[in-house]
Each structure stands twice: as C-alpha cells, then as structure tokens.
Amino acid sequence: MNKMNILLTFTGFHDPYTLGLIGGEEVPGPILSLLAVRNFDEVILFDTPNTRQNTRLTTTALKEQYPNIRLEVRDLPLNDPTDYLAILTGLRRHFQEISSAHPRATYFISVASGTPQMHACWLLLAAAGELPATLLHIRPPKFVTAERPLLEEVDLTQPGFPVVRSCLAAPEIADVKPLDLETAIRQSGIVGDHPSVVKALETGALLAPSDVPVLILGETGTGKELFARFLHRLSGRPADRFIAINFCGIVATAKDERLRVIIYN
Template identity: 30%
Template sequence: MSTSRILVVDDDPQARDLLQRLLGPLGAVSQAAHPKAAQEKLAEGSFDLVLTDMAMPEPGDGLKVLQEVKAHLPDTPVIVVTAFGNIEGALDSIQLGAFDYLAKPFDVDAILRVARRALEQKRLVEENRSLRQHVDRSALVGRSPALLEVYKQVARAAASNVPVLITGETGTGKEMVARALHNRSPRSNGPFIPVDCGAITESLMESELFGHAKGSFTGASGARRGVFEEANGGTLFLDEIGDVGMKVQSQLLRVLQEGEIRRVGESVPVKVDARVVAATNRDLKERVAEGVFREDLLYRLDVVHLHLPPLRERREDIPALVVHFASRHARGGVSPVVTSEAMSRLTAYDWPGNVRQLENVVARALALNVTGVLGPQDFPEPIGDAPKRLTGLAGDMPSLAELSRRYAAHVLQAVGGNKSEAARLLDVDRKTLYKLLEASGAEAES
C-alpha cells in the first residue's frame, strides 16, 4: 500500500515540527518554510495533502501556496491554518478551493480529523476517476471475469446477423447487452427497437410485431407498420420472449426462417431485414417441457447464447456501477463522493433486483442527500444503517449547519470558486451563500 505524501508550509519552524510529528502517522511529511520553497517541493513530485500557514513573509502567503497547488495538482486537498482567523481569509481560501480552514493555536484532534478526511477524499477522487475511465470505455459497466466473458462473446457475435438469446435474472442489464451488440455491429447506424413482450397483451402482440391493415380489427382506424418493419436495417430486441403466446411464436418462427412478415389483415408478405436479439429471465427449456414454448423457435433464437450473471456473482463490478449511477443522477452537475464504508456495504449486499435495484437505491440516496458525500446512513436497511446511527451517536454526527457549510464549500470548489454560479446551483443569493459558508464557525462561537 502506498504511503501518503504530505507537505507542511509554515515560516515558524516549531509549528512545522509540531505538524510533522502530528501528521507523521498519516504519511511521509515534508516541510517548506515559505511559498517559494513550497513551489520547489511541488515541482519535485505530487503530494496527497498540503497544510499551509496563511500569513508568511513576502514573497507570497498561504493563498499563493493554495493557488499553486490547485494550478498543478487540482485533486490535492489544501488545509489553510492561520493565527489570524477572519471570515475574509476563510472565504478567500474556500473560494480558491481550500479543503478546510483551521485556526491557531492547533487543536490536535481537529487537525488529525480534518487531515484524515482530506486524505480520504483524495483517495476517493482518484478511485472514482479510475472507475469512470472504465465506465466511459463501454456501455457495459464492470470488469469482473464473468462480465469480461460477456464482452468477449458480444465482440465475437456483433459482426454476424444470427439471432442471439440473452438470459439472466430480472434487472441484470440484458437490454444493455443487446444495445452493446447493436452498437458494435455493422447495423449500428440502423434503428435499435426494444419491445417488452411481457407488457403487451396477447391480443395486441401480433399487431405490435407485424403491423396491421386498416379495418383489420375493431379500432384499427388506419394501417400501421409493426416493429419488425421499423427495425429494418437494424436490431429488434424482444425482451421477455418467454411470455409470448403460442400463436405469435409460430409467426416469429416464420419470420426467422423466411425473413418476411404478414401484417394482420393482409395476405401479401413483406420482406424484413432486422436482426433479432431476444432475452428472458425464464428457463426456456423448462417452458418447452411444459408445452408452452416451441422447441423449434428456441433453437432458432438460441444460435448465440449470452448469459448475464447476477450482481451477487460479480461484486467487484459494484463500485464501478455505483460511480456510474452516482454521476448519472448527480444534482447540479456536482459529482458526489461515496465513502469507503458505504461502498463496502453496497458491495456486500446481495442485490436481488440486480443492477436495476442498485441504480434505484443510488438515485434515491442522492435525491435525499444534501452534502455531496454518500455514507452508510444514506442507504436503507439492510444495506445501510440510517436508523441505528440516529440513536446514541449524535456526538459523532455533524450538525445541520456544518453539513450545509460543507455542501456549499463542495459546490463552490466544483465550479472553480465562481460564487455566482455556486449560488445559482444552490438556489440562494450570494449573501445566503456567505452565511452558509460561515455557518459552522458561527455555531462554534455560540
């Protein structure tokens, strides 16, 4: 495990030595006596945390160190420490992206607490960026051996036109796999038409798939093309194929054999050119044994078989999925951070609803969270522990004022210190923004 690198910048040698002793257990601590020395240290390599005094002899001060770090190491948190605690200095440092602002004389516990939090944020930012890089390379999210095997099969099958059958539990992402097949195929410029066969009644299924002529049945006031014709030149995704009735199954078999359909109420066949990808959460061989699914249709559909494993069998994919969904459902364009404890809880849960359930849980947590940091308390039991943490642990929980201050500072940092933009995202005026940033200090004085 790599050791964190920490830089302490202060013109007082006793203060530097004290901070080095305090922070030594957290990593390798380097010292700089002034901003220029700090600049030289920063040029030598990266740091995971910088603590800087605010008031130092010319040239420069703590804000200059902060600006230098943010210009060259934007992900490195900076804690500003000063004997001159004033709101103007606090606001300036926060506006420039400081992680936190502490006053001398040193509160040992406070410095250690804030430093640990800052290092954890740095680690999470790096981990989340790595996960996002994986997410961005594919519509399929994850790098587990089981999912990598699916990737390989998708790559092999994409170039052909043969039917594909995707199996897996509800919520495992079968439509995503179907879209990946389409996007990597020569048909990618054509349409991708998904159909949920389980949501269409038997009486309407025939018309939905094959279209109908005007007056062919009650309510058919005009002619209509079916999804097979709409998918010409592209891919037709038939989800929950196991729910289709026997009559329509025989018509599907004809389409797969002959490449043509007949609209309801017409006798003239219509040629179609759509690749069929079907999916089911049922065991179709059992359905065949029960006499409710045609064996010859199963053979026609199951030319290439892709099985998508449940999420509990590929837990190593959960962190990447959490980051993916957190980015998708983030509010105000500010990417949230998921704590390591929360990620451990999410990874340990069995997810009976699979990927779909995970996305819903992350979206719900973000909708109710105002801090930009998701912890175990943001997730329902049995995943998280919100009810337990509200009992007997009040001393370990930040106040509402402190949470508001952290979130305001988080938003301000995310928009590069633009106070007008931060106020707009928070839906407050600039005066209220200043009050939010002052909240924890005012609370401490009262």
C-alpha cells in the first residue's frame, strides 16, 4: 500500500482567492497556488471562527478543481488567533488524532495561510520533531524569481535555524540524575583508549542530553549496542525507557517515543 501524502494548513483571509496587483483581478491564494504545483492525496484544513467563510469557499474550490483529493476540515475554536499556547495545544491534539488514523502517511505543512502566530507554531512543532512533516513555503507572486521559486521546502536542518527541543517529555525525566562520563563508560562495559574511541565517546556525551535521533553505524560485534546504552545512561532518562531492537530481521513502523537510538548491523 502506497503512503498517503497529506497536506496540513490553516485557511486564511487570502484563501481561496485574493486580489492581484494588476487590475484588481482575483488570483489563487496560498492553498490553491500550492496544489497547482504539488500533488497530495488529502488536504486537511484547520478552521477557526474568523475564517469560517474562507474555509467554506476554499472547500468548494478544492472540490471543483481537485475532485480526487480527499478533504477534511478540523475546527480550532480559537477565541484569539494570536494565542501561541492555544494554537500549539490545538495542533498537538489534532495531529495526535490524525497520525493515529494515518500512521504511515507522509505529512506536509503549508505555512503561508493563517496568522503569523500560526506560522510560528507550525515551525516550532516541526523543528522540535513533535510533528514530523515537511514545511512548504508559497511565495507571493511579486517575490518569485528564477532563484526564488513559487514553492520552496523549508529545510530546518540548515545551520541558520536554531535547535528546538520539545518539552513534552520533560516532566517524566526531570527527577532523573544523569551519570558522569566515567561512570557511564564503566557501567556500559566500554573498554578502549584509542583516540577514535575517545572522540566518539566525547561526541556521544555531547549528544546524549538532546532529543535528536542518533544513528550508530558499525559492523557486527563492534559494540553499537554498548555505545547506545552509554548514550542512554548519560541522557538522564529512566533506565527502563531504553529498548534495543535488531532491525535486520524485522520491518517495523511502530511509533514509540522510548526508541531514540536505532542500531543497524
């Protein structure tokens, strides 16, 4: 079964159409402009009290122009569309339901519609890894050039973007005291003083407290699982949150927040 490509987007005051710069003619807004250059299996529109009419008109336009695309409208009853915490809370709740219904889907986010606060919340959730999706930016036509296309994927791994860490797991691990480096090495059973081993351990110590995934490569028997346990001990996370799985013999798609280190043979 092929994976579904699902677009998540707020509707905004420029959807489905907006006035162009020449003659006041209507031109496609951000959502219709995006669908003109990128294909999706489903579009999920996030509706708010202030955009009811825009959502209704956008839904009608999408059904007329893209009858094969599945449409879903989700309500965010925001009294204040600039309330960061309310937006974050609502998006987290909705995405939990969406991802449960479509665990194998590939997600995309349009950050062109909605308030600036909504744009910021999309970016924060994606950068923190809470919402595993590709951010899509649609430029206003007046800014489109040969070097700056209409559609651009926002690469959050570029050096210019800061590292964003999710706070959702913080209460669970707040009372767990991380080990010091020497103790973690000793308890992990790692033996070796070669400069390459020392460098790897020092790098691991820097990465351990973060929430970024860590990929450990090496041939069978080189101690990948020992190194993974070393990282986990230094992270300050509870010992029972570590699970080692040999991916060579299985094909898994399970989502489990406890699995933060994947070991490949």
